[in-house]
Amino acid sequence: MKYALITGASGGIGREIAKALASQGYCLYLHYHQNENSVDILQEQLTNTSTWKVQADLSTKNGLSKLIAEITTPIDVLILNSGSSYVGLMTDMEENQVEDMIQLHLTSTFLLTKSLLPGMIKKKSGKIVVISSIWGVTGASCEVLYSTLKGGLNTFVKALAKEVAPSGVNVNAVAPGAIATNMLADFLPEDIDTLCEEIPMGRLGKPHEVADLVSFLISSKASYINGQIININGAWYC
Template sequence: MKDVLITGASGGIGKTIAVAYIHKGERVYAHYHKNERSILELKAAYPEANLFPVQADLASKDGAKHITEQVQGIDTLILNAGNSFFGILTDMSDTEIEAMIQLQLTSSIKLAKHYINEMVRKKSGSIIVVSSVFGLTGASCEVVYSSVKGGLNAFVKGLAKELGPSGIRVNAVAPGYITTEMNARLTEEDEQLLVNDIPMGRAGQPEEVASLISFLDSGQASYISGQIISVDGAWL
């Protein structure tokens, strides 16, 4: 049985990832910030699961520490926590910029730094980052979001090289337009215009992201590391 920590497990993609690992019979540490109800719904739906809620605000400087105090050594770290801000850069306050960087980039680096010590000792482990296609291409009106995702992609590339000799793999998935609550702000008209630009002609589903993560964390992907794999229907 693997010990798996998933940050942002209360959101659409994170919750689906948690379900995938529950089905595999793993011990899942499901992080959330405010949406405890989402995690409790998971516990109710899967009463026999080894599912443990972990609360922390990763947008705060001590957020990563609050997680490491609750969760000891793990086999798999899935860095999924994130949010978005839609608007031009000058509309963002300094506080909003700093919180987004702390939540998605700084806290992810701190968590990885903590947990790789035990992984290196065991000569095994996997780290998977949920990035975004905007981290590869950049997006107008989501400049800071694109920046932190781009930073995470570079983090994956660098850390994979550093940890390869220890048998630890580091990868990222880069979703495109996925049907989640975070994207529910779009009007029906805006969504249709976006979908029209996607060659496959539809939005992706959280399960399609979770299945790729499950593969990357399996023995079938034992020689895959340092990769940023898009899940976007050939969009970008």
């Protein structure tokens, strides 16, 4: 049996990644923070494989420990998809908001990976994919901390890949642009139209397109791709 852990499996991209991995025969640990109903629906759809849902708030140390304790099998594929953004001026952020986002994006990612890596190294195989962001590559005004953290994850990918490549482990990141998920739910229709006008392909990306790229990266066809940040943004900011 092959096992995968997907953090943030309740979101639009996480759900599509789960469906893609299930179709490849993976048994899935589906992590979520608040949207349990979304994961319940997902489990009902994934009748062709075994799934376990795990609730944990990865913006806290206790949440990270809780998630790690729930993983009872060696993990073959780790999809690091949890994240949240703050839109507003850097000077308006509260200190606790900064600390929570650092814990969620960087600290939990680092320590969760540290916990699961020994099993991959022992087997001389493993795939780790970080869901980054276009803003981790180019930076975004009014999303300074989010951009900083995603940029940090990109460097994490490059550094870790060099460390574990000799052990047969691949580490890559996918950096989506504007994708049609709930992260854009607060945008007015006219704002979406304006955004699409900025994107050379003239539309938002679809969650399944991100999942297709992730599926490729964890496949044998991508065996020599390691330490890469792959943009998927319709030629926006390329």
